[in-house]
Amino acid sequence: MSSDAAIQLLTPDGQLVSDDRTSEYLPWIEKLPESRLLDFHRQMVVMRRFDTEAGNLQRQGQLALWIPSIGQEGAQVGSGYAAAPQDHIFPAYREHAVGRIRGLDPMRLIEMLRGLSHGGWVPSETGNFHLYTLVIGSQSLHATGYAMGIALDKLNGNASGASDQDTDAAVLVYYGDGASSQGDVSEAMIFAASYQTPQVFFLQNNHWAISVPVERQSRTPLYLRGTGFGIPSVQIDGNDVLASYAVTSQGLLDARSGRGPRYIEALTYRMGAHTSSDDPSKYRENDEVAYWGARDPITRYEAYLRGKGVGDDFFSEVAEEAEDLAAEVRARTMTLQDPPTTKIFEHVYTDAHPLVDAQRDWLAAYEASFADDAGEGAGR
Amino acid sequence: MTDTLTLAKAINLGLQKALADDQKVLLMGEDIATLGGVFRVTEGLVSEFGRNRVIDTPLAESAIVGTAIGLAMRGYRPVCEIQFDGFIFPGFDQITSQLAKLTYRHEGSARFPIVIRVPYGGHIGAVEHHQESPEAYFAHTPGLRVVSPATPQDGYWMIQQAIQSNDPVMFFEPKSRYWQKGEVDRETPPGAFQASxxxxxxxxxxxxxxxxxxxxxxxxxxxxxxxxxxxxxxxxxxxxxxxxxxxxxxxxxxxxxxxxxxxxxxxxxxxxxxxxxxxxxxxxxxxxxxxxxxxxxxxxxxxxxxxxxxxxxxxxxxxxxxxxx
CATH class of the missing domain: 3.40.50.920 (Rossmann fold)
Incomplete structure (x- = not known):
């Protein structure tokens, strides 16, 4: 399950690894201010607590579905912080921590999984964190197209109207081990390699695509797939937030510097179910879960911080912040209203469409007819 | 200014006009640049507008549509060519599950002005998958607009109207009519885009x-x-x-x-x-x-x-x- 090939900056007991293989990446960590090192821990802990609360809300009937991400915080928080403000992030549907790092209000996720929206957040207002995509792997092509656009803006010069900072952007796209079998993901790598797009493919290998183990998806380590497409590729310990941060930072730097796409396979583990509808006890062994539990990204990182002299006050403060967010999310969930029926018909098209308009008007008249029948005081 | 043009040439001139009018318009597809398309509808455009605007792609329909979606998010107005009607299905998921639904999923914060050109229909004596009429699949899909010009005059104007549309447009070109000539008035303003x-x-x-x-x-x-x-x-x-x-x-x-x-x-x-x-x-x-x-x-x-x-x-x-x- 672990791999000798994987870049690891932090051992499972929280010791920094200093050797020939890590020397390329350690400078990324050394130049981080302590406040950012603390942010890593804060986001992992707070988002795990949020995740637990959302799961509880689902069990209590407040959400139709929840998609847990517990266990993958190291891969997500490290890579999420590696992205520059002008970068564009194309998530799959489990990258809740990355979203929050980029400025997405976690309530947008709650609303989506309560059945109030299909996402609906505005990427330009959420740090270019794009919408979740549920058809597995489809977002990889959108990411590559976006990165082609960045490259074309540079090639076409001022005519494109893009600013210098915009053209310095890179794209970070997330997907999983299951998605690695989708044709779209292979096609995205083909286009990315062919046009040398500024993007990083970030594969979270959490070892399970619902009930199917990664061994069914690939007979080779997945990072070798990138190499086969002509994309420099590296495997990392995805439960090591520092490795995730440093290797993604380097990949994005390479990408935005015109050196073409990069590919990262982060070895991690989905500690919970695929979604709240799933029962992982039907397909995997407790021993395996325990193995990964001992390699938890938060425990490891806390040991590292304590070794650097970070004290109890900080950890208590973070725990309190996590409880506060959970309480806030719960309270706000209870105030959510169902959308108006007109939402069915909004934004199907950008320009007016006679069929949609006619059906919206018909539904309004249909609903109004019940209001008339109900008479005085008999609300529906 | 009225010319006698084939449908293929009329669409070609419409594409040329759209490329000249708007720097954000891109053409992308298989064999469309150097070769000018297997039906020569894009002939000559790469020499006029360059390889960064008339783009030969790898042979993958899903990626042609899927990357066009990303390009649209970046502000481009891509015009994709699917080489033949029967080859559209590898791109069907990106068209119906992504392109058609992305405006809705974004609740209006993004637009997807993408045109997908599809030579379609029979009468050319070709092998399997080269003579089909798959338009109903797309007409059935909310979020797409679907049109088909029958004449060179409509080919010239409707391709430009499709590119100007803020919604995705499936543009079905009757390939058996590509070589039929008709009068094209390039000055008279067109009628409504989607009027019968x-x-x-x-x-x-x-x-x-x-x-x-x-x-x-x-x-x-x-x-x-x-x-x-x-x-x-x-x-x-x-x-x-x-x-x-x-x-x-x-x-x-x-x-x-x-x-x-x-x-x-x-x-x-x-x-x-x-x-x-x-x-x-x-x-x-x-x-x-x-x-x-x-x-x-x-x-x-x-x-x-x-x-x-x-x-x-x-x-x-x-x-x-x-x-x-």
């Missing part, structure tokens, strides 16, 4: 069709006229949405409607028109609405396409049945 149009007036039977079928309907009308029957012909032009006003007005006059298409008839655009006309013009009808379609089989080997595809005789057989009521 009466192309021949008559009083006894209304015929409706789109794409290559329009010329077959006109041929049938000529034959009928020689036999003393007056037929009105409507070029649908848009398959989603469908502009019903001219169709309903015509049926209110003639009382009889025959809908024709190359596509299989089951769950087709023709079915939708028949059902809508029955709903909206029931008391005007003197006969059931009849459909003349490709048979509900795969497109047959080319030597049988003349039997499979509706021709003027099959149209007139339906006209006779309608008149017999």
């Amino acid at each position: 149009r009466v192309v021949r007036t008559g009083t006894e039977v209304t015929l409706v069709g789109h794409g290559a079928m329009v010329s077959v309907l006109l041929q049938a009308a000529d034959i009928a006229a020689a036999e003393g029957t007056s037929i009105e012909v409507i070029d649908l032009r848009s398959l989603s949405p469908i502009d019903y006003a001219p169709i309903i007005a015509s049926v209110q006059k003639t009382g009889r409607l025959v809908v024709a298409q190359e596509a299989p008839g089951h769950a087709s655009v023709g079915s939708e028109i028949a059902s809508t006309v029955a709903e909206r013009a029931f008391y005007s009808l003197e006969a059931p609405v009849l459909r003349v379609s490709g048979f509900d089989t795969p497109f047959p080997p080319a030597k049988l396409e003349g039997i499979y595809l509706p021709d003027a005789d099959r149209i007139l057989e339906a006209v006779d049945r309608a008149l017999a009521y």
Whole structure:
């Protein structure tokens, strides 16, 4: 399950690894201010607590579905912080921590999984964190197209109207081990390699695509797939937030510097179910879960911080912040209203469409007819 | 300025105009740059606009559409070419599950002004997957607009209108008409993009069709006229949405409607028109609405396409049945 090939900056007991293989990446960590090192821990802990609360809300009937991400915080928080403000992030549907790092209000996720929206957040207002995509792997092509656009803006010069900072952007796209079998993901790598797009493919290998183990998806380590497409590729310990941060930072730097796409396979583990509808006890062994539990990204990182002299006050403060967010999310969930029926018909098209308009008007008249029948005081 | 142009050349000039007018317009597809497309619709455009605006892609339809989506998010207006009708299905998921739904998923914060050009239909004697009419799949999909020009004049203008649309447009080009010439007026402002149009007036039977079928309907009308029957012909032009006003007005006059298409008839655009006309013009009808379609089989080997595809005789057989009521 672990791999000798994987870049690891932090051992499972929280010791920094200093050797020939890590020397390329350690400078990324050394130049981080302590406040950012603390942010890593804060986001992992707070988002795990949020995740637990959302799961509880689902069990209590407040959400139709929840998609847990517990266990993958190291891969997500490290890579999420590696992205520059002008970068564009194309998530799959489990990258809740990355979203929050980029400025997405976690309530947008709650609303989506309560059945109030299909996402609906505005990427330009959420740090270019794009919408979740549920058809597995489809977002990889959108990411590559976006990165082609960045490259074309540079090639076409001022005519494109893009600013210098915009053209310095890179794209970070997330997907999983299951998605690695989708044709779209292979096609995205083909286009990315062919046009040398500024993007990083970030594969979270959490070892399970619902009930199917990664061994069914690939007979080779997945990072070798990138190499086969002509994309420099590296495997990392995805439960090591520092490795995730440093290797993604380097990949994005390479990408935005015109050196073409990069590919990262982060070895991690989905500690919970695929979604709240799933029962992982039907397909995997407790021993395996325990193995990964001992390699938890938060425990490891806390040991590292304590070794650097970070004290109890900080950890208590973070725990309190996590409880506060959970309480806030719960309270706000209870105030959510169902959308108006007109939402069915909004934004199907950008320009007016006679069929949609006619059906919206018909539904309004249909609903109004019940209001008339109900008479005085008999609300529906 | 009126020129006599083929449909292929008219679309080519429309693309050239769109590329010149808007730096954000890109063409992308298989063999469209160096070769100018297998039907030469994009011939010469790469030398005028360069390889960063007329882009040869790897051979992958899903990626052509999927990367066009990302390019649209970056502010581009991509025009994708799918090489042949039957090759659109590797891109079907990106068209129907992503492109068609992304405006809705974004609740209006993003636009997806992407045109997907599809040479379609039979009459060219080609091998399997090269003569199909898959337009109903896309007309059935909310979020897409679907059009098909029948003439060089419409080819020139409608491709530009499609590119200017803020919504995704499936642009079905009747490939058997690529080499037919017609008058193109490049100065007269076009009519409404998605309006259907009466192309021949008559009083006894209304015929409706789109794409290559329009010329077959006109041929049938000529034959009928020689036999003393007056037929009105409507070029649908848009398959989603469908502009019903001219169709309903015509049926209110003639009382009889025959809908024709190359596509299989089951769950087709023709079915939708028949059902809508029955709903909206029931008391005007003197006969059931009849459909003349490709048979509900795969497109047959080319030597049988003349039997499979509706021709003027099959149209007139339906006209006779309608008149017999």
